[in-house]
Amino acid sequence: GAGVSQSPRYKVAKRGQDVALRCDPISGHVSLFWYQQALGQGPEFLTYFQNEAQLDKSGLPSDRFFAERPEGSVSTLKIQRTQQEDSAVYLCASSVGQGNTIYFGEGSWLTVV
Amino acid sequence: SQQGEEDPQALSIQEGENATMNCSYKTSINNLQWYRQNSGRGLVHLILIRSNEREKHSGRLRVTLDTSKKSSSLLITASRAADTASYFCARTGNTPLVFGKGTRLSVIA
Numbered sequence: 680g681a682g683v684s685q686s687p688r689y690k691v692a693k694r695g696q697d698v699a700l701r702c703d704p705i706s707g708h709v710s711l712f713w714y715q716q717a718l719g720q721g722p723e724f725l726t727y728f729q730n731e732a733q734l735d736k737s738g739l740p741s742d743r744f745f746a747e748r749p750e751g752s753v754s755t756l757k758i759q760r761t762q763q764e765d766s767a768v769y770l771c772a773s774s775v776g777q778g779n780t781i782y783f784g785e786g787s788w789l790t791v792v
Numbered sequence: 793s794q795q796g797e798e799d800p801q802a803l804s805i806q807e808g809e810n811a812t813m814n815c816s817y818k819t820s821i822n823n824l825q826w827y828r829q830n831s832g833r834g835l836v837h838l839i840l841i842r843s844n845e846r847e848k849h850s851g852r853l854r855v856t857l858d859t860s861k862k863s864s865s866l867l868i869t870a871s872r873a874a875d876t877a878s879y880f881c882a883r884t885g886n887t888p889l890v891f892g893k894g895t896r897l898s899v900i901a
Contacts, residue, residue: 683834712888721880721891722835735888770834772889778822778842781882781889783835 681705683784685771691790692761700756700787704773711754712781713746714770722770728754729777761791797892798881804898811868813895815881818862825889826855826866827880835880838866873901 684703692698704711710729714722715738724738730751739746743761748754758765768786799814815824823842827835839855841848841864847856854867868875876899882889 714889714891719893721893722882722889724888724890727888772835778884780837780840781825781884782837783827785834 683771683773683782685769685784685787687787688785689788689790691792694763694791695760696791697757697759698761698789700758700769700771700789702754702756702771702773702784704752704754704771705782707775708773708782709751709776710774710779710781711748712772712774713754713756714772714783715740716768716770716786718767725756725769758789761789763791765789766791798879798895800895801893802896802898804900805871807871807873807899807901809871811871811875811897811899813866813879813897815864815866815892816862817864817881817883817890819883819885821859821883821885824857824864824881824883826853826864827882829878829880829894831877838879868897871897871899873899875899 686701712727713725716722726746727735728748743759745757768788770786772781772783774781797816825840826838829835841855841857852869857864878894878896880891880894882891
């Protein structure tokens with residue numbers, strides 16, 4: 680596609696509900712990243728894929744967070760039993776490979792009430 | 793944790809003036825990338841500068857990199873109201889992009 684596409688753009692979840700956020704990277708991009716951005720802060724790294732392999736998940740804040748990219752293209756970030764502190768913008772990004780420009784999507788805005 | 797630090801945190805200038813934002817980092821880098829983020833939007837890539845480069849230009853943007861001081865700067869010349877946004881530097885080293893908290897630039901018409 681023309682750019683990184685994320686859905687939903689906005690999600691309101693009740694505390695305790697599970698959510699799934701989808702990312703369609705730029706076609707052919709090998710690397711895929713997830714970031715979390717709280718209001719007024721810079722993006723914080725969550726996890727990184729190279730093709731279908733999750734090479735780094737050190738940024739996932741708890742075991743309630745899970746990401747997958749089973750076919751090396753579309754990725755899903757799942758948050759189980761959402762808490763209020765999970766409210767943030769979740770940004771997906773992709774790149775042709777290590778050391779190259781990383782392009783971001785518009786983000787998925789999650790509000791947990 | 794955020795290992796890139798932008799300075800200043802906020803900057804307000806008049807339209808037509810130049811804006812300079814600085815970025816410092818602590819560990820070695822492969823490259824450093826600058827991004828712009830408008831309120832409520834995603835990050836837009838501006839410039840990538842590699843560790844063996846010292847300066848890059850793109851339109852009204854000029855980025856410098858001093859690896860000995862572990863710092864970079866972004867200069868926006870002849871600023872416009874549309875340049876109002878947050879600007880982030882992010883470094884790539886042994887880990888994926890690490891961002892600072894950004895500089896919030898306000899350009900007053």
